[in-house]
Amino acid sequence: MKDILLFGGTAEGRELAQWLAEGGWKVALCVATDYGAALVPDHPNIVLSARRLTQEEMEELMASRPFACVVDATHPYAVAVTDNIRAAAAVAGLPYYRLLRQSDGEEGCLKADSMARAADLLEELPGHILLTTGSKELDAFARPGLVERCYPRVLPTLDSLGRCLDLGFLPKNILCMQGPFTRAMNQATMEQYDIQVLVTKDTGGYGGFREKAEAAKAAGCTLLVVERPRRETGLTLKGLKERLEREANG
Numbered sequence: 001m002k003d004i005l006l007f008g009g010t011a012e013g014r015e016l017a018q019w020l021a022e023g024g025w026k027v028a029l030c031v032a033t034d035y036g037a038a039l040v041p042d043h044p045n046i047v048l049s050a051r052r053l054t055q056e057e058m059e060e061l062m063a064s065r066p067f068a069c070v071v072d073a074t075h076p077y078a079v080a081v082t083d084n085i086r087a088a089a090a091v092a093g094l095p096y097y098r099l100l101r102q103s104d105g106e107e108g109c110l111k112a113d114s115m116a117r118a119a120d121l122l123e124e125l126p127g128h129i130l131l132t133t134g135s136k137e138l139d140a141f142a143r144p145g146l147v148e149r150c151y152p153r154v155l156p157t158l159d160s161l162g163r164c165l166d167l168g169f170l171p172k173n174i175l176c177m178q179g180p181f182t183r184a185m186n187q188a189t190m191e192q193y194d195i196q197v198l199v200t201k202d203t204g205g206y207g208g209f210r211e212k213a214e215a216a217k218a219a220g221c222t223l224l225v226v227e228r229p230r231r232e233t234g235l236t237l238k239g240l241k242e243r244l245e246r247e248a249n250g
Contacts, residue, residue, distance in 0.1 A: 002248065003028065003065055005094075007085050008073030009036030011180075012099060012237050016073060019241060021045035023248070028067070032081075035157055058088035068247065069095040071240065076101050077201055079229050097243065098234030101204040109213070109223040115140035118199055118226050122146060125222060127196025130189065132212060133226060134201075135160040142167040151175055151193050180208050186215030197222045 009031035037050035
């Protein structure tokens with residue numbers, strides 16, 4: 001039975017962890033938060049770590065046992081984490097695989113290359129704004145005259161709620177909810193709060209991008225997409241499974 005080191009609390013990361021565990025791999029799964037840990041499937045072949053690791057701590061972990069490889073299934077916007085994982089794998093001399101979340105793309109939407117640029121564009125647009133970028137990305141929108149129009153949708157945790165309140169978002173506008181969200185749910189939210197602009201990252205299929213884009217169109221809302229910080233190469237979930245199967249049988 002081979003050991004594999006998997007980073008990422010993303011939906012596809014959890015799916016991969018369960019697939020590996022059921023296939024007989026011993027999976028050391030690293031997620032950043034207790035919230036992410038609570039979503040991990042329970043399996044005797046999955047050993048879970050729920051804390052943020054520095055590059056040095058990653059190197060120590062990789063040297064602690066004979067892993068077959070390292071899989072990076074972290075979020076496409078977590079570029080610093082990806083850089084650390086890749087660098088640590090190089091130091092440890094372990095094969096590194098990037099699980100690439102495919103981009104859906106969208107025609108006819110507004111695009112911004114950063115959260116700050118998205119906030120600049122929002123100041124020129126009228127109406128209420130639904131922010132679905134996550135609680136860590138809210139600083140750019142906490143501007144007088146803009147923050148009052150924003151409805152941040154964040155995870156139902158004390159940390160997320162506290163961050164929203166500390167930044168000055170109105171309590172009545174804060175939507176603490178756990179996804180995944182269907183197109184109908186997104187549309188109902190936009191209609192309930194009279195939303196004119198939906199802001200999202202390019203999160204791909206696993207991140208619910210299509211459901212948000214279709215809901216915005218149905219509700220007659222402007223869709224503003226904050227683009228990924230960089231282009232990446234890697235393997236799709238299907239491609240990575242095929243690669244690992246070949247290695248396990250080879």
